[in-house]
Amino acid sequence: MILYKAEDALMCKVFLMTLPGAAQDWIHTLPSGSIIRFKELAYVFTKEYTSYRTIKKNPDHLYNFRKKSDKSLRDYIKRFKAEKANIAGCDDRITSSAFRTGLPAEHDLYHELTITSIQTLAEFYATVERYAL
Incomplete structure (x- = not known):
């Protein structure tokens, strides 16, 4: 979507549709109007869920x-x-x-x-x- 230069609002809505259960519930706990740009959404999502990712071992x-x-x-x-x-x-x-x-x-x-x-x-x-x- 970034490649096609989609609007931030559209990117946010499409991103929300890709989230499963608990992440979908979490996103609805954010205060209304607190996210304006997709970049902000990506930041708060990453901040919330970074601890859940598996760390690759060398x-x-x-x-x-x-x-x-x-x-x-x-x-x-x-x-x-x-x-x-x-x-x-x-x-x-x-x-x-x-x-x-x-x-x-x-x-x-x-x-x-x-x-x-x-x-x-x-x-x-x-x-x-x-x-x-």
């Missing part, structure tokens, strides 16, 4: 993952893979390095992964899964 987030001492290796693998699935464009080397870093240094798999030269993530996961069995 690959470095995986380095915060640790194997819990009271949990199994299988649990760590499952949790790590699930977290890795939420990160787009994660390099294989970062993934394997972060996984190894999350293991306790005295863990046998940590030593295995440090010594073994693994080329692909598929090989890495195969080694980890084989070890977990």
Whole structure:
């Protein structure tokens, strides 16, 4: 609509029609006549709903993952893979390095992964899964 240089009033009305339930209810709580331009509406909407958006995680987030001492290796693998699935464009080397870093240094798999030269993530996961069995 900005591309076609639509009027602010029209842009506001069309925007309101795109809002689902709770956001639609919220918009009606604004004082009448308090929004004049679409830019103002965009600002108050963003201010209200910014905290609800999901924050994209970068690959470095995986380095915060640790194997819990009271949990199994299988649990760590499952949790790590699930977290890795939420990160787009994660390099294989970062993934394997972060996984190894999350293991306790005295863990046998940590030593295995440090010594073994693994080329692909598929090989890495195969080694980890084989070890977990």
